[in-house]
Amino acid sequence: MLIDYTARVEKQKFSNIKSKLIVDVINYIKHNLHEPVNITKLAKSVFVSRTYLASKFKAETGLSLSEFYIEQKIEEAKSLLRYTNKSLSVIATYLGFFRKVILQTHLKNMLKCNQMNIVNITKNS
Numbered sequence: 001m002l003i004d005y006t007a008r009v010e011k012q013k014f015s016n017i018k019s020k021l022i023v024d025v026i027n028y029i030k031h032n033l034h035e036p037v038n039i040t041k042l043a044k045s046v047f048v049s050r051t052y053l054a055s056k057f058k059a060e061t062g063l064s065l066s067e068f069y070i071e072q073k074i075e076e077a078k079s080l081l082r083y084t085n086k087s088l089s090v091i092a093t094y095l096g097f098f099r100k101v102i103l104q105t106h107l108k109n110m111l112k113c114n115q116m117n118i119v120n121i122t123k124n125s
Contacts, residue, residue, distance in 0.1 A: 022060045
């Protein structure tokens with residue numbers, strides 16, 4: 001039931017996306033958050049130019065590929081902080097942030113809070 005609910009929420013979030021290309025790119029990014037995503041290689045894997053992919057993605061999602069990629073990593077970090085006992089350092093390493101402070105900065109900007117409250121906010125939301 002929970003999986004069905006989360007699938008419906010996810011579908012609703014991207015309901016304006018019409019092309020299979022962008023759906024495939026979104027799915028690839030979401031399933032490979034722990035690996036670096038190279039936009040050029042991603043474009044080649046779906047047989048389009050980097051420029052075309054970037055403009056099509058922005059037009060359909062309202063976000064650049066890099067904005068979407070970071071947003072998804074931050075959402076995953078929030079989920080891992082909320083539902084596991086993993087430290088911020090372990091999560092940062094798992095998600096491919098070279099330093100914990102980079103993840104902290106993204107979390108602070110997204111959550112609009114100071115460093116001390118990051119874990120408390122993610123645990124309580």
